[in-house]
Amino acid sequence: MHLSRPSRSSWRELVLVASLLACGICQASGQISIISSPTIEGFDGFLELQNVPEGVQEYSWHQGANDSADSMIVSYQPPSHAWQPGPMYSSRKNVTVKGHLVIKDSLLNDTGSYTVRVDLGNETQRATGWLEIHEWEKDPGISVNTTSVVEYRDPVAAVCHTNATNATRIQWYVNALEVSSNEQVTISPDRKTLILHQLSRFDNIIRCSVKNILGILQKSDIIFLKVAYGPDSVLLKTKPSQFGSVLPAEIGSPVQLDCTSTSLPRPTYRWIHNGSFLSSEASLSLPSLTWEQMGRYRCIVENPVAQLSLYRDIRIQRPQTIPVIRTGFYLSGALVVFFIGMTVLGGVYLCGVLIYTLITHFSTRTSRAI
Structure with missing residues (x-):
């Protein structure tokens, strides 16, 4: 039996209508109702019975909105645990021991109305519900x-x-x-x-x-x-080492200048020497420094995509000699010898005066005593 599938945009309205229909049947026939949730093809569909009285003799599930014999899917008798397949039965559909209908690996054409007839021995109750199977959506x-x-x-x-x-x-x-x-x-x-x-x-x-x-x-x-992004900054490494923005180097000595920066894409480099373009490499090597190579060097780093640029300057010049400033006085060797001799003679003279004074003092005391 083929059931037309409602449009996807209206499935929520259909579920609401089915719920209202189920509630109406529930109110008219007693207590039994069916609830279900939309699911996706390939997953299990589930129609659950609610408010089922005690002493059920038989659950009979049917495809569609009626419980005719030719629409029966399967029946289950709890007392004897007997299952009876109907004309609409398939191996994917079965009834649980609590009377719920399970549809395994559901298909799109499983969408539709399902009716259950519950035999209580002294009475029969019916309920109809709607099961919505959705197509598996493609990944966005x-x-x-x-x-x-x-x-x-x-x-x-x-x-x-x-x-x-x-x-x-x-x-x-x-x-x-x-x-x-x-x-x-x-x-x-x-x-x-x-x-x-x-x-x-x-x-x-x-x-x-x-x-x-x-x-x-x-x-x-x-x-x-x-x-x-970038360049973020310009890092300049030199050999010999620089002092601030000055690199002291002697004529004939080797000089190495390395310019680096963080940037994406890879930045371009330009070296300017005393205002004139010199090189487009990141590193600059001067094997033997000449007078003409003295002066100011500027490394310019540019990001062609971000259209940003930074630069760093350094000046190469000869080391400055620092004059030695002497403080105090300075004595030559002859003067040192002279002063030493005078110091010794002065000491001898002072010792002679002291000895003479002592002798004179004791001689005077002796004479007075006599």
Whole structure:
């Protein structure tokens, strides 16, 4: 029996109608009702009975909105645990011991109405429910307006290509982290468009995902961005070592100048010597320094994509001689000998005067004593 499948846009309305229909039958016949949730083809469909009284003698499930004999799928008798297949039976469909209908590996044409007849011995109750099987959605696609941008300058707009109409099902990721609207990020109300206003060099991976009705995330391909940045700074290494912006070197000595910088894409280099272009290499080697090679050198680093440039200057000049400044007084060797001799004679003279004074003093005391 073939049942036409409702359009995807109206499945929620159909579920609501089916629920109302089931509730109406429930109210009219007593307690039994059927609940089901939409599922995706390939997954199990499940129609669950609720409010089932005690003492059920038989569950009989039917395809469609009636319980005729030619529409029966299968019946189950709890007292004897006996299953009875019907004209609409297939190996994918069966009844659990609690009377629920399970459809394994569901197909799109399993969508439709299902009716259960419950024999309680003294009465029979019926309920009809709706099962919706959805097609497995394709993974969402993704596109961007550009894949090459300049750091903190160029915006990027990305579109998630999906048929999802529920905005809450769509998610965006930058560098594998989920993002939402903020000062740097704008997401459209339907969440299908993402705008990154300012990207850093580390923001180079974008993707989107859609959560299907089973809660499974279906992710798009990854978009890799090339973010141009730099040059950040210019580092100048020299041999011999420099002192500030001055490199002292003697005529005839070797000089090595190495200019480096962090940049993407790889930067270009230019060496300027005393205002004239000299080289486009990152390193400059002067095997034997000449007078003409003295002066100011400038290394210019340029990023052709970001259109940014930096430079560093250094001056090569001869080492400056620092005069020796002597303080105090200086004595020649002859003067040293003279002063030593005079010091010795002065000492002898003082010793003689002291001895004479002592002798005279004791002689005077002796004379007075006599």
